[in-house]
Structure formats: structure tokens, C-alpha cells
Amino acid sequence: MSTKSHKLLIVESPAKAKTIGKYLGSDFKVVASIGHVRDLPKSNKSAIDIPAGFVPHYVISPGKEKVINEIKFLAKNASEVLLASDPDREGEAIAWHIKEAVGLKNPKRVVYHEITKEAILEAIANPRVIDENLKTAQEARRVLDRLVGYDLSGLIWKKVRYGLSAGRVQSPALRIVMEREREIRAFNPVQYFVIKAEVETTKSKKADAPDGASNGASKGGEKLTLTCVEEPKTIDEAKRIVSIAKNNEWQVLDVEESEAKRSPKAPFITSTIQQAASSRLGFSPSRTMGLAQKLYEAGHISYMRTDSTNLSKTAVAEALAVIESSFGKQYVSPRTFASKSKNAQEAHEAIRPSHMSVADAGSNDDERKLYRLIRARTLASQMSDARVARTKIIANVKASGTSSNGASVASKTEAIPDFAVVGSRVIFDGWLKIDPDARGEDVELPKVHAQDDLKLLDVTQDEKWTEPPSRYTEAGLVKELEKRGIGRPSTYASIIRTLEEREYVQKINKALVPTDTGDVVSSFLEENFGEYISDSFTAEMEDKLDLIAEGKAEYVKTMKDFYGPFTKDIEAKETTAKITNLGDADIKYVCPKCGSHMIVKLSRSGKFLSCSTYPDCTGALTIDGEEIKSDTPLGHDPKTGLPIFVKVGKYGPYVQLGDKESLEKAIAEGRDIGQDTVMATVPEATASEDEPTKVELTKAGKPKKIRVKKPKKATLKPRMASIPKGKDITAVTVDEAMVYLSLPRRLGTLPATGKVITANVGRFGPYIVHDGDFRSLKGEDNPYTITLERALAIFSEPKKVSTRGRWAKKVQK
Numbered sequence: 170m171s172t173k174s175h176k177l178l179i180v181e182s183p184a185k186a187k188t189i190g191k192y193l194g195s196d197f198k199v200v201a202s203i204g205h206v207r208d209l210p211k212s213n214k215s216a217i218d219i220p221a222g223f224v225p226h227y228v229i230s231p232g233k234e235k236v237i238n239e240i241k242f243l244a245k246n247a248s249e250v251l252l253a254s255d256p257d258r259e260g261e262a263i264a265w266h267i268k269e270a271v272g273l274k275n276p277k278r279v280v281y282h283e284i285t286k287e288a289i290l291e292a293i294a295n296p297r298v299i300d301e302n303l304k305t306a307q308e309a310r311r312v313l314d315r316l317v318g319y320d321l322s323g324l325i326w327k328k329v330r331y332g333l334s335a336g337r338v339q340s341p342a343l344r345i346v347m348e349r350e351r352e353i354r355a356f357n358p359v360q361y362f363v364i365k366a367e368v369e370t371t372k373s374k375k376a377d378a379p380d381g382a383s384n385g386a387s388k389g390g391e392k393l394t395l396t397c398v399e400e401p402k403t404i405d406e407a408k409r410i411v412s413i414a415k416n417n418e419w420q421v422l423d424v425e426e427s428e429a430k431r432s433p434k435a436p437f438i439t440s441t442i443q444q445a446a447s448s449r450l451g452f453s454p455s456r457t458m459g460l461a462q463k464l465y466e467a468g469h470i471s472y473m474r475t476d477s478t479n480l481s482k483t484a485v486a487e488a489l490a491v492i493e494s495s496f497g498k499q500y501v502s503p504r505t506f507a508s509k510s511k512n513a514q515e516a517h518e519a520i521r522p523s524h525m526s527v528a529d530a531g532s533n534d535d536e537r538k539l540y541r542l543i544r545a546r547t548l549a550s551q552m553s554d555a556r557v558a559r560t561k562i563i564a565n566v567k568a569s570g571t572s573s574n575g576a577s578v579a580s581k582t583e584a585i586p587d588f589a590v591v592g593s594r595v596i597f598d599g600w601l602k603i604d605p606d607a608r609g610e611d612v613e614l615p616k617v618h619a620q621d622d623l624k625l626l627d628v629t630q631d632e633k634w635t636e637p638p639s640r641y642t643e644a645g646l647v648k649e650l651e652k653r654g655i656g657r658p659s660t661y662a663s664i665i666r667t668l669e670e671r672e673y674v675q676k677i678n679k680a681l682v683p684t685d686t687g688d689v690v691s692s693f694l695e696e697n698f699g700e701y702i703s704d705s706f707t708a709e710m711e712d713k714l715d716l717i718a719e720g721k722a723e724y725v726k727t728m729k730d731f732y733g734p735f736t737k738d739i740e741a742k743e744t745t746a747k748i749t750n751l752g753d754a755d756i757k758y759v760c761p762k763c764g765s766h767m768i769v770k771l772s773r774s775g776k777f778l779s780c781s782t783y784p785d786c787t788g789a790l791t792i793d794g795e796e797i798k799s800d801t802p803l804g805h806d807p808k809t810g811l812p813i814f815v816k817v818g819k820y821g822p823y824v825q826l827g828d829k830e831s832l833e834k835a836i837a838e839g840r841d842i843g844q845d846t847v848m849a850t851v852p853e854a855t856a857s858e859d860e861p862t863k864v865e866l867t868k869a870g871k872p873k874k875i876r877v878k879k880p881k882k883a884t885l886k887p888r889m890a891s892i893p894k895g896k897d898i899t900a901v902t903v904d905e906a907m908v909y910l911s912l913p914r915r916l917g918t919l920p921a922t923g924k925v926i927t928a929n930v931g932r933f934g935p936y937i938v939h940d941g942d943f944r945s946l947k948g949e950d951n952p953y954t955i956t957l958e959r960a961l962a963i964f965s966e967p968k969k970v971s972t973r974g975r976w977a978k979k980v981q982k
Contacts, residue, residue, distance in 0.1 A: 283470070419625050440476070467530075492548055552600035
């Protein structure tokens with residue numbers, strides 16, 4: 170009797186495994202791989218065999234040995250193995266890696282786009298083999314990103330600053346942000362004036378109305394605000410318009426009325442849900458994708474990584490039924506939407522609820538908000554157009570002649586531009602019924618006719634200045650990346666997150682503002698590798714990856730065609746001079762010590778001004794021109810009495826405890842300045858006279874000359890610590906300096922090993938380390954205050970993974 174009594178279904182996440190497990194009977198065991206089980210090693214030397222044809226050498230991801238062993242055990246006793254990772258290239262690659270790592274023979278691949286019982290059973294009933302083309306396309310992207318990232322980042326380390334990075338898709342995104350920033354910097358504001366007239370309707374009679382009947386004219390007494398259709402550029406012209414407007418009578422010139430239709434938008438795809446969730450809910454793209462992942466794994470929505478606006482016939486039928494039962498037949502209007510992406514797979518679907526009748530879903534408030542947004546957008550896409558009435562009232566001062574009270578009015582030479590106001594009201598709400606937030610504000614206008622009199626109440630003029638183009642928000646950058654064909658929908662969130670984590674951009678009031686470091690890195694790449702970070706090149710490379718996925722292009726040829734010229738360009742730039750400064754500072758800034766001109770430099774804390782003769786002169790200013798007085802102590806350490814200095818060195822601003830003179834004085838006085846306060850260079854040990862010396866001979870048999878090194882003198886070296894990024898170095902206090910100087914901090918030992926845990930700040934940010942295991946500190950955790958208990962808690966958890974389950978890496982794609 171066979172012992173293979175179950176079928177094994179392998180998915181990516183425990184949450185997904187739990188949901189799917191509910192739909193399948195006891196014949197199935199559902200297990201999660203927790204994302205990728207293999208990846209390229211961190212070292213580029215052993216990661217890819219370029220001469221052999223760009224062959225990647227994969228290794229088991231840290232901590233995944235247990236997962237692989239579990240799958241091996243379950244597979245050995247399974248009658249059938251089904252690989253059920255996500256329905257995209259990444260998912261196909263995960264399935265292939267599981268097959269290779271576990272050693273599965275002829276496993277079946279099942280694909281579904283929503284986690285419902287019907288979809289899962291349908292997928293299991295129709296398995297297929299692993300799509301090698303999709304796997305190869307993902308592999309090509311991974312290898313390409315690794316090669317570009319290593320080569321470009323390595324050059325930037327040499328030419329700009331150690332620890333920086335560049336990427337195939339990350340760098341074009343940064344370039345787009347910087348291009349907008351340069352437009353803003355170059356913008357010259359122009360003055361203009363906005364003129365508004367507040368008027369009131371008055372009773373009037375139509376000339377052709379019998380017995381003086383009003384014939385539908387306004388009743389009078391209703392106020393409205395009109396705006397001049399032209400915006401004068403000079404104060405004199407603005408005053409002229411205001412003067413004529415105030416000294417003449419007003420009337421309605423024309424009333425334009427029209428009816429317009431507002432059609433619903435297509436159901437969400439990956440890019441549009443990120444944009445809508447950002448503008449409507451305030452969620453970052455990465456936050457949106459994380460919430461969508463949870464909703465998908467719980468079975469509430471269809472797969473959230475898609476560029477198809479298609480809805481299945483079943484989904485459309487269910488949506489129409491819900492619309493009719495909830496709002497009435499007049500709101501039903503079946504629609505299909507053509508995908509804008511030329512590579513969209515119509516067999517895939519847009520992001521939609523798994524069950525249209527479910528009005529609310531999610532395990533927390535943010536998930537419920539996103540679900541309601543998805544459901545509203547999906548149902549709205551199958552609803553009738555909204556009909557809106559638009560009214561435009563145009564008015565001006567009365568033409569030449571005499572008013573009814575005998576006063577003179579404007580002559581033709583005193584003509585002024587028309588004033589107007591536009592209003593709207595909804596005639597039929599249509600799809601706005603399900604999505605009222607998209608309605609906007611209705612502006613109801615009084616009923617008036619041409620030639621009706623208006624009573625002027627006030628005229629105002631506001632001086633304004635033209636504004637530069639606005640910076641990109643996260644939603645705006647996603648839209649721009651999609652428009653230019655850079656990256657793919659599934660990569661947008663990680664692109665923006667990388668720019669923020671690398672501190673190339675910072676988010677200020679939702680706007681993405683490039684930092685000094687981002688400015689320098691982008692400028693360097695644009696000047697030296699403009700072709701590789703251009704829109705056309707990046708989009709063309711995405712097209713080539715798509716061709717690999719379709720089986721229409723070869724992996725090796727595609728890689729060779731790119732990498733050959735690319736490496737030659739990298740080698741050619743090796744001889745370029747290192748960027749030690751960013752150009753001359755404004756001539757108004759001179760060195761506070763020697764009077765020489767200043768140059769702009771980049772430090773870890775941002776830009777600052779350094780004396781052009783450095784290191785001969787150490788004069789320095791902040792970017793705003795305030796002197797950094799490195800020779801004047803900030804204060805004194807209350808414990809040791811040593812002076813504390815703020816200085817600027819090769820790598821930027823730092824604090825220093827003591828100097829040679831104060832250290833020598835403290836030691837001479839026998840003061841306890843602590844073992845960690847002073848770092849000394851110890852003299853090298855010399856051989857004992859009694860110790861036999863081995864004589865080495867030359868090829869001619871003669872004794873080699875022995876060069877005796879003189880022992881170095883012991884020198885005192887003050888303790889130093891970098892000032893954190895973003896800190897105003899002119900505002901550093903003694904207490905803050907002592908906090909900075911506390912690093913590295915010994916927190917204690919890990920009980921299991923007895924080895925020390927240390928907190929510090931490195932080139933990639935704050936971290937804790939134990940026996941070579943580095944963990945980055947995020948959020949409220951920082952190296953200055955973290956406790957041993959908190960550090961132990963961090964080390965007790967496996968290294969964090971991304972929303973796709975990939976292990977976090979130091980090397981950026």
C-alpha cells in the first residue's frame with residue numbers, strides 16, 4: 170500500500186497558505202516557501218560567470234535551509250507536487266528555484282489570479298509546466314540589475330563617495346526628479362494680478378415681455394464673484410481695469426449653458442492604484458502594495474501586480490448584478506477598457522474584489538479603506554455616465570452711453586477684459602453614486618440672462634507671481650515612470666522606496682525633494698552615462714526583457730549586446746578625475762582663516778564650503794556662510810574636562826574630544842580620561858637580541874640586505890564621531906556631542922554565544938552587529954539609545970524580507 174497519501178501545494182507566504190488550506194480537503198498539504206529560496210550571492214565575483222554566457226550561480230538564501238528540508242520531506246511522501254506561486258515572472262522564477270533547490274522531478278505549475286475556492290480548484294484542475302521563458306526573463310532582469318548596479322556603484326564609490334549606489338531603473342527615476350528640480354531652480358517668477366468683482370443680481374424686465382413681466386429674469390439679490398479673464402502683468406494696467414470697473418455700471422453679456430458627460434475610469438492596475446491611494450488616502454506606493462498583498466492573500470481581491478484593465482465575464486456579470494440591485498437599472502452600463510500598456514496580458518485581470526457583493530473587507534482600517542477604493546473603482550467602471558450641466562456667466566461694464574440715472578459710462582477706449590464665472594450641477598450622478606469623492610464641488614449659479622443688470626459690490630486686485638512647476642509626489646512620479654516606460658508596475662514602489670532609503674530624495678509635504686547627495690550622484694551619471702539612464706534606453710531594455718518572456722529573444726545575445734559596450738564605457742571613465750568638490754562657491758564667501766576663495770564640497774551631512782587650499786588651510790563655512798570654528802571649543806566634557814570641537818574633514822563634519830595639547834596635559838596631570846577616550850598608535854615590537862635570525866639568500870647565494878624598520882613613536886589620537894545627517898552643525902550642543910562620541914556602544918553579550926553586541930553608525934546607516942551579523946536599525950530604534958533587551962529581540966527574529974518575500978540585501982539593484 171502506498172504511503173504517498175497527500176498532494177503537496179507550495180505557495181509563497183504563510184498567509185496565502187492559510188487561506189488556500191481552507192479551500193482544500195485533507196488530501197492536500199499546503200506549505201509556504203516564504204518567497205525566494207535561492208538568490209545570487211552578495212559577492213559579484215562568484216555570482217555570475219560572464220565568460221560562460223552570463224550564467225548565474227545561485228546559493229540558498231540565509232535561513233531557508235529549514236524551509237527547503239521541510240519541502241523535501243513533504244514532497245518525498247506526496248503523490249503530486251504543485252507549484253502555486255504568484256502569476257508573474259517573479260512567481261515563475263520562485264517556482265523554478267523551488268524545483269531546482271528541492272530536486273523536484275516534473276512538478277506541476279498552477280496559476281490563479283484570485284484566492285477564492287473556485288479559482289483555486291480551477292487552477293488545480295488545469296496545471297501546466299513551468300514557463301522557462303518567463304523564468305529566463307526574470308533571471309535576465311536580476312543579472313542585468315546586478316551587473317549594472319555593481320559596476321556603476323563601484324565607479325561612484327571611487328569618483329564621488331564610498332557607500333553610494335546606482336541602479337539600472339533607480340538612476341533614471343532619480344534623473345527625472347533632478348530634471349524637475351533644475352527647472353525649479355532656473356525658474357524666474359513673473360508678476361501678475363488677479364482681479365475679482367463681487368456683484369449682485371438685480372430685478373429687470375425683458376424688453377419683449379408683455380406688461381413688464383420679468384419673463385424668467387433673475388429675482389435679484391443673489392451674489393456671485395466674477396474673475397477677470399485676463400491677468401494683467403503690470404500694476405498700472407491692473408489699476409486701470411479696477412478704476413473703470415468701479416466707476417461704471419455692470420451687466421450680463423452672455424450666458425453659456427451646456428451639458429457634459431463624465432465617464433468612469435478603468436478598473437485599477439498596479440500603477441493607477443498606487444496613484445489613487447496616494448492622492449485619496451495618503452498611502453505611499455510601498456504601503457499601498459503591502460496592503461494590497463494582504464488583501465490578496467486573504468482572498469479579498471484579485472492579484473495586485475497587473476497592467477491589464479480587463480475584467481472577466483464572470484466579474485462583469487457579478488458587478489452588473491450588484492449595481493442593479495443597489496442603485497437601479499438606470500445605473501447599469503457594461504464597459505470594456507483597452508489596456509494602455511502594449512505588453513499587457515489580456516488573460517490577466519485588473520485589480521478587483523473577489524466577490525463584488527462584499528462591501529467591506531480587511532483586517533484593519535487601512536486595508537478596509539483600500540478595499541473600498543478598489544470596489545468603488547471596479548463597480549464605477551460598469552456604471553452609466555454622469556451628466557453635468559455647466560453654466561458660464563460672462564459680464565462687463567456697460568457699453569458707451571449714459572446710464573439710467575444720467576451718469577456717463579465707459580467709452581470704447583476704456584474697454585476692459587470680460588469677467589466670468591463657471592458653475593456646474595449634477596443632472597444625473599451615474600457612476601458618481603458609488604464614488605462621490607470623485608464628484609468635486611458643485612458651484613450653483615443664479616439664473617440670469619444676457620443684458621441683465623448687475624450691481625457692483627466690490628472690486629479687488631491681488632498681486633501674484635507665477636510659480637515654478639511643482640515637484641513630483643510619489644503618485645506623480647509613478648505616473649511619469651509609467652508614461653515614459655521606465656520599469657514595470659511591480660517595480661515602482663521599490664524604486665521610490667530605494668531613492669528614499671538611500672537618501673537621494675526626501676519627502677517634504679508629499680513632494681519628493683532631491684538631497685545634495687542625490688543631486689551629485691545624478692549629475693555624475695548624467696554627465697558620464699547619460700545614454701544608459703535615458704528614457705529611450707531604459708524603455709528599450711524593458712521591451713527586450715519582454716521579448717525574452719515571449720520567447721522571441723535569446724538571453725545570452727541580449728546580455729552580450731548590452732554588457733559589452735557598457736563595460737567599455739565603465740573602463741573609459743576609470744581615468745576621469747575624482748569629484749573632490751562641486752565647483753566654486755559664490756564669490757561673496759571667503760575663507761574665514763586665510764581669505765582664499767571657497768569651494769562647495771559634499772559630506773555625509775550635506776554640502777558645505779571648504780577653503781580652496783585645504784588641507785593647508787582648514788577654514789570652513791556652512792552652505793549658508795556661517796563659520797565652522799574648529800579651533801574654538803564647543804565646550805568641555807564634564808567627566809574628563811577635555812575640550813569638544815566641531816570640525817570639518819575630508820568626509821564632512823564631525824565632533825572631536827580633545828586635541829594633542831589637552832590630551833598631553835590631562836595625562837601629565839594624571840587625570841582619568843578613560844581607556845576609550847584616547848586611541849594610541851603603539852610602537853611595533855622588535856626582535857630580541859637572543860632570538861636567532863634566519864638569513865635569506867639571493868639567487869647568487871649572497872645574503873639579502875635586511876631593511877630594519879624603525880619603531881613608530883606612540884602618538885595620541887583624539888576620539889572622533891560623525892555628526893548625523895541633516896544636523897545643523899552650528900547648533901550642536903555639548904550634550905549632543907557626547908551622545909555622538911558614545912559610539913560604538915557595547916550593549917552586552919548574546920547569551921547563546923557570549924559574544925558582544927555593538928551599536929554603531931556605518932556607511933549604510935545605523936546598525937547593531939553580533940559576530941558579523943549586521944541588522945539595520947529603523948524607525949524609533951537608534952544606536953544612541955537602543956537597549957540590550959531590544960537588540961536581543963531584533964536578533965531573535967529572522968532577517969526582514971520585502972513584500973515579495975525576498976531577503977533584504979545591502980547591494981541595491
